[in-house]
Amino acid sequence: MARASSRTGTQPVGGMPVAAAEARGEAPDWTRRPHVVTWEVTRACQLHCRHCRARAIRRRDPAELSAVEVQAVLDDLAHGFERPPVVVLTGGDPLERDDLDAIIGAAVTRGLAVSIAPSVTPRLSADVLRRWRALGVVSVALSLDGAGPEVHDRFRGVAGTFVRTMELAQTAVGLGLRLQINTSVATDTVGGLAATGARVLELGATSWECFFVIPTGRARPQDCLAAPELERTLGWLAAWAERVAFRVTAVGAPQFVRVATARHPTAEPARPIVREARGFAFIDHRGAVMPSGYLPVAGGSVRRQPLSTVYRDAELFRALRDPGRLRGGCGGCVYRELCGGSRARAYALTGDWLAADPGCPLALEPVEPARG
Numbered sequence: 604m605a606r607a608s609s610r611t612g613t614q615p616v617g618g619m620p621v622a623a624a625e626a627r628g629e630a631p632d633w634t635r636r637p638h639v640v641t642w643e644v645t646r647a648c649q650l651h652c653r654h655c656r657a658r659a660i661r662r663r664d665p666a667e668l669s670a671v672e673v674q675a676v677l678d679d680l681a682h683g684f685e686r687p688p689v690v691v692l693t694g695g696d697p698l699e700r701d702d703l704d705a706i707i708g709a710a711v712t713r714g715l716a717v718s719i720a721p722s723v724t725p726r727l728s729a730d731v732l733r734r735w736r737a738l739g740v741v742s743v744a745l746s747l748d749g750a751g752p753e754v755h756d757r758f759r760g761v762a763g764t765f766v767r768t769m770e771l772a773q774t775a776v777g778l779g780l781r782l783q784i785n786t787s788v789a790t791d792t793v794g795g796l797a798a799t800g801a802r803v804l805e806l807g808a809t810s811w812e813c814f815f816v817i818p819t820g821r822a823r824p825q826d827c828l829a830a831p832e833l834e835r836t837l838g839w840l841a842a843w844a845e846r847v848a849f850r851v852t853a854v855g856a857p858q859f860v861r862v863a864t865a866r867h868p869t870a871e872p873a874r875p876i877v878r879e880a881r882g883f884a885f886i887d888h889r890g891a892v893m894p895s896g897y898l899p900v901a902g903g904s905v906r907r908q909p910l911s912t913v914y915r916d917a918e919l920f921r922a923l924r925d926p927g928r929l930r931g932g933c934g935g936c937v938y939r940e941l942c943g944g945s946r947a948r949a950y951a952l953t954g955d956w957l958a959a960d961p962g963c964p965l966a967l968e969p970v971e972p973a974r975g
């Protein structure tokens with residue numbers, strides 16, 4: 604069941620190794636380590652997706668991280684934290700890097716769990732998936748924005764992408780790879796979300812990540828759900844998630860934890876969710892370390908210091924982790940610790956990453972300042 608998790612707690616774990624604390628059922632300490640690091644190994648991509656966060660480009664940027672720089676980042680990811688994060692290699696299209704297999708091999712050799720989020724282009728084939736499986740890749744994330752080609756192909760900008768996505772998803776599952784389906788939730792896809800969910804179920808995915816579109820990159824404010832519709836969609840998603848046996852998450856909508864928890868008021872309190880700078884970090888193709896790919900503000904660069912240092916110490920990351928620094932409706936909200944709002948949406952729509960999340964109805968209501 605994909606319910607909101609059952610414990611609260613963002614308190615430090617008293618100097619004990621985080622892994623040991625977690626083994627005893629205590630909450631992970633996201634001030635010390637990320638759960639996931641998503642890494643844009645290149646910005647090149649041959650698709651032209653409507654809401655592309657990265658504004659992907661056709662050719663590789665000569666300034667992207669070199670093979671030597673990549674090794675240093677992998678060393679830090681493997682050894683810079685008490686427990687290494689899951690590493691998601693993304694783009695652009697990671698297959699545009701001709702040294703991708705070497706990167707995967709070096710990551711796996713260092714004991715890192717690797718997931719890949721490729722674009723569905725002629726470069727991606729059953730043979731590539733087989734090779735990744737042999738190299739030790741754990742999971743593959745494919746995008747599916749609608750239940751049929753009408754929506755998906757229009758969204759991805761290339762006819763035939765839907766059919767190939769379905770074929771490759773089935774191949775991935777057949778090879779024993781964990782399959783994650785990513786769905787962009789925008790004004791032009793939300794109507795088909797139930798049908799897309801049915802496809803995800805039928806494919807045998809282990810995870811469905813619904814990306815509530817943030818107006819960054821090629822996405823525009825009018826592509827994004829307004830607060831009431833976003834809230835309704837989260838309610839539907841929370842109910843749907845309880846009927847399936849795999850993980851369902853709402854990226855860009857941390858209020859999902861509030862909505863999911865409200866369905867079971869007598870259950871134990873939920874844990875704060877992973878979000879920007881709090882369990883999550885992003886490396887762009889030139890090495891900038893950001894709280895998220897949707898919050899394009901750098902806390903540092905792996906060209907100057909390790910990601911582990913930026914994650915723990917950069918003022919931007921520390922501020923984003925501190926619910927006491929939130930402003931407006933989120934700052935006064937009783938859920939500010941549990942949820943905290945999408946800092947990416949706040950930044951995209953107001954220019955202030957600590958402002959209220961304009962995608963949440965509670966953030967738009969006048970509230971009393973929270974105590975404590």
Ligand code: SF4
Pocket residue numbers: 857858861932933934936937938939940942943944945959960963964965966967
């Ligand atoms: S007001 Fe902000 S902190 Fe409260 S539930 Fe909404 S988004 Fe989350």
